[in-house]
Amino acid sequence: MIIVPGSASRKLAESLAKKIDASIAHIEQQRFPDSECYLRIHTDLHGEDVVLVQTAFPDENIIELYLLQHAIRDFKPAKLTTVIPYLGYARQDKKFNPGEALSAQAIIELVQKLSDAVITVDVHSKSILEWFDVHVEEVSGMPPLGSYLREMKTPPEIVIAPDEGAKERAAAVAKTIGCEYDYLQKHRLSGEKVEIKPKELDVSGRTVAIVDDIISTGGTIIEATKQLKKNGAERVYAACTHGIYAKNALPRLQDVCDTIISTDTVERETSVVSVANEIAKKL
Numbered sequence: 001m002i003i004v005p006g007s008a009s010r011k012l013a014e015s016l017a018k019k020i021d022a023s024i025a026h027i028e029q030q031r032f033p034d035s036e037c038y039l040r041i042h043t044d045l046h047g048e049d050v051v052l053v054q055t056a057f058p059d060e061n062i063i064e065l066y067l068l069q070h071a072i073r074d075f076k077p078a079k080l081t082t083v084i085p086y087l088g089y090a091r092q093d094k095k096f097n098p099g100e101a102l103s104a105q106a107i108i109e110l111v112q113k114l115s116d117a118v119i120t121v122d123v124h125s126k127s128i129l130e131w132f133d134v135h136v137e138e139v140s141g142m143p144p145l146g147s148y149l150r151e152m153k154t155p156p157e158i159v160i161a162p163d164e165g166a167k168e169r170a171a172a173v174a175k176t177i178g179c180e181y182d183y184l185q186k187h188r189l190s191g192e193k194v195e196i197k198p199k200e201l202d203v204s205g206r207t208v209a210i211v212d213d214i215i216s217t218g219g220t221i222i223e224a225t226k227q228l229k230k231n232g233a234e235r236v237y238a239a240c241t242h243g244i245y246a247k248n249a250l251p252r253l254q255d256v257c258d259t260i261i262s263t264d265t266v267e268r269e270t271s272v273v274s275v276a277n278e279i280a281k282k283l
């Protein structure tokens with residue numbers, strides 16, 4: 001097996017290569033003055049079992065992913081598996097108004113076109129996996145996040161999901177830690193504003209972890225943390241698979257949360273947990 005590392009997922013590709021004892025292809029990548037991407041693969045991939053690792057976010061990394069697939073295909077590999085640690089646009093999984101782009105479907109069509117199989121991590125809604133025509137596997141960042149939280153000096157005593165949709169994720173983290181879990185009720189007011197309904201929760205004096213698939217603007221986690229602290233929580237940790245941190249969200253999150261952790265699906269300073277092991281199990 002040969003791993004082709006995309007520039008957005010270099011560290012994860014290296015961790016993965018170590019786990020499965022694969023070699024890493026030599027890629028030359030540059031940006032032209034107008035920001036367009038130049039790519040050249042220096043390793044011969046003819047007849048090889050190739051695994052491309054590249055997060056599909058932000059837009060420029062989607063183009064790089066497609067160019068890498070195109071260049072890989074040219075070598076006529078035995079198989080191309082594309083690992084997409086974070087599948088961008090997956091949250092636009094419905095047409096809310098006539099004429100809207102069904103972005104999740106459009107991106108899936110593009111990223112699978114030249115692939116024999118796809119592996120991705122914690123897609124927002126599992127229903128979009130049906131849009132893949134090639135074999136697709138989804139792995140979860142929740143068990144490794146749970147392992148990290150369990151080993152903290154003060155591990156969480158309860159895991160909270162910010163909404164009912166994330167309840168199963170909280171359950172998976174709580175199971176790894178060996179503690180209880182619950183969920184809040186979130187109502188989205190706009191792209192950036194959310195309201196968390198007050199709820200009686202037994203968090204007084206306790207250490208709480210809020211878990212979610214994505215932290216984007218941070219609105220969800222900030223509101224949930226405020227609610228939990230109002231209910232007397234001693235410490236609130238925030239844990240997510242994909243740390244997007246749109247609009248400089250990280251410092252705002254750091255103001256309210258005691259710790260913020262994410263996985264390496266999007267490489268950030270908070271990426272203290274790797275999903276390499278989960279992906280390796282599928283290869």
Ligand code: R5P
Nearest residue numbers: 212214215216217218219220
């Ligand atoms: C949505 O339901 C997701 O699970 C996340 O809760 C959401 O994407 C987080 O977005 P933000 O950080 O902008 O509140």
